[in-house]
Amino acid sequence: MIPMTLSRIAEIVGGTLHDVDDPSTQVTGTVEFDSRKAGPGGLFLALPGARVDGHDHAEAAVAAGAVAVLAARPVGVPAIVVPSVPNDGPSAVMLLEHDTDGSGAAVLHALGLLARAVVDELAAEGSASGGGLTLVGVTGSAGKTSTKDLIAALLRERGEVVAPPGSFNNELGLPWTVLRADEKTRFLVLEMSARGVGHVGELTKIAPPKIGVVLNVGTAHLGEFGSREAIAVAKGELVEALPSAADGGVAVLNADDRMVAAMASRTKARIVFVGQSEDCDVRATDVVVDDQARASFTLNCSQGSARIRLAVHGEHHVSNALAAAAVALENGLAVADIARVLEGTKAASARRMEVTERADGVTVVNDSYNANPDSMRAALKALVSMARSDRHFGRRSWAVLGEMGELGPESVVEHDAIGRLAVRLDVSKLIVVGTGRTSRAMHQGAVMEGSWGDESVVVPDAAAAIAILEAELEPGDLVLVKASKSVELWTVAEAILAATPSDNTGDANTDGENGGDSQ
Structure with a gap:
């Protein structure tokens, strides 16, 4: 996080300083919601959990080096106490189950305000210096994390990248990721998830993307949405939030998914279609899969073509790789460099293929x-x-x-x-x-x-x-x-x-007699 005084943070979030001796004390470390990860110069988020309440661990976080706590009530150590907010909106969706007193909603809302202020400050500094912070948002029913990892690997060829570990993609994980950015950060690559209409829109208010990627509209969270049409409405909120083409907005849409392709009418941004159909701007042809389910394909675009053998497993990663390549092309990467990075990038997030x-x-x-x-x-x-x-x-x-x-x-x-x-x-x-x-x-x-x-x-x-x-x-x-x-x-x-492999199974059968696929 960029260094910021406690008084400035309180001003941003509309909070009040409690038990703070020096309001000019700066937060120079990381923002954490796990007191065990709190460290020197950091800010601790007092959030209610399923088993524990972060307010009860505020003292431990400060003892570990955090300079203050972002909290919903005084905690006996330096804190920025934030006002209550309605506990029934998108910003509280993640914590409703155990946020019985609204403290989680209050802290999450303040966290979002702080993250937006950091984004705005970094964008302003970039404009003044001739550089700039580029935000990339990724959404879809499946493949967000894998695609985010591929995009981050590619953009590191162009500068410092901040991207979430695993699937930090909700009202807590997204601003937590944003607050990892500092003056050296060139790219913020963010996952944006939803459990209902309006959630992606709320996330784009915290971190307004310049490039938006929509991968697919499937059946994940169908119980919350009720229909695939409602899921499409929610996922399309990402492209609706993009700036116009004249202001540099780019929507990367999977043309092989008709519900995603239809989102072209919902944005002012320039459209880049990716997929395997002939009219795609970034296209895969000649797709083959090896004995480890790793796909190879020819990447075709106006900048050239290259044969790519992915290091990740599953043919479905072809569409993820195309989306990542499209983002890289928009940021000046050459086709040959895209091929090199994609071929060397393995799954960065655990327990995914x-x-x-x-x-x-x-x-x-x-x-x-x-x-x-x-x-x-x-x-x-x-x-x-x-x-x-x-x-x-x-x-x-x-x-x-x-x-x-x-x-x-x-x-x-x-x-x-x-x-x-x-x-x-x-x-x-x-x-x-x-x-x-x-x-x-x-x-x-x-x-x-x-x-x-x-x-x-x-x-x-x-x-x-x-x-x-x-x-x-x-x-x-x-x-x-x-x-x-x-x-x-x-x-x-x-x-x-x-497990230690059993030694009583005999030699591996090669003719299918003891274990071939059933017919």
Whole structure:
């Protein structure tokens, strides 16, 4: 964060200084919401959580070096106490469940105001010096984090980049990321998520983007939105917030998704279409996938063309790479440099298509960070693509799948469809984790589609899934692990990778006799 006095911060957020001896004391460190990460010169956010209230940890944060606390009430140590705000708007969506007294909404609102002030100050300084801070916003139902990571890797060729770790993309994570920027920052790459109409719009008020990327309109959070049309309305708020083409605004739209392509009519910014159709400005042709489900394609644009072999796993990353390339081209990167960076960039965020091979050849695809119907389909297709490659042909593919959350009334139907897809794709073994009706629907979908015997099983928890895998995995098998974050199914992937391979399975079968895909 740029250095700022406590009195200035109080002025920005409309707060009052409490227990502050010297209002000219500067915040020179980071802004943190975890007291364990508070450090010298920092500012601590006192937010209510599911198990603890940050106000109760204010003293510990100051003892660790924080110069003050951003709080909703006095806490006995130096603090900027912020006024209350309505606890029913988009800025409070993340904390409504446990924000019983409105303190979370108040602190989040103040955090947003502080982040916007920092953005405005950095933009003004950049204009005065002839440089400038470029904000890139990324949204979509799936692929935001992977695309954000690719964009950040490319833009580092042009200057200092601040981007969130993992999926810091909501009313807390986005301003927290913004406050990592300082005078040296050239690019801010921000994810923008939504659980309802209006949320992306609120995030763009905190950090107004110059370049906006919309990847897709899928079914993530369908329960909150009610329909894909409502999701499209929400995602399109990003392009509505962009400046005009005359002022440098650029909307990067996935032309292969008709709902995204239709957003061109909702923005004053210049449109850059990306995709595989012939009329795209940035286009992929000749897409092929290798034995690790890594895609290669030819990048075509007005600046030239290049053959690119991605280091990330899954054919769906082609569209993510195109969007990232479009942003890089807008910022002056040459096609050859884009190809070089994309080929060398691996997944930077954990538990997203992480492919790891054990000593006995068992390969684990850990995509357990989160799940929705679109990402689940992409992961299953990547699994079977790997299983059918020359390298793995004849070995078994396992899908260990858990619940996809926040799908509302469509939840049973969507889980049933995933179970059926696993059978259509000829996944060898499906382990469904959970005992709820959606888990049963996934298993039942597989059975109704033609699964027989024990090809599909439903187990109560991760421990039961681990037990099956430890007993039945054979050298060379491929295992996909995927579910919504709340299921914490990454414990399965970690257990299988940590296990000592059994020595009683014999040599790896190469002709399919002991584990070929079912027909």
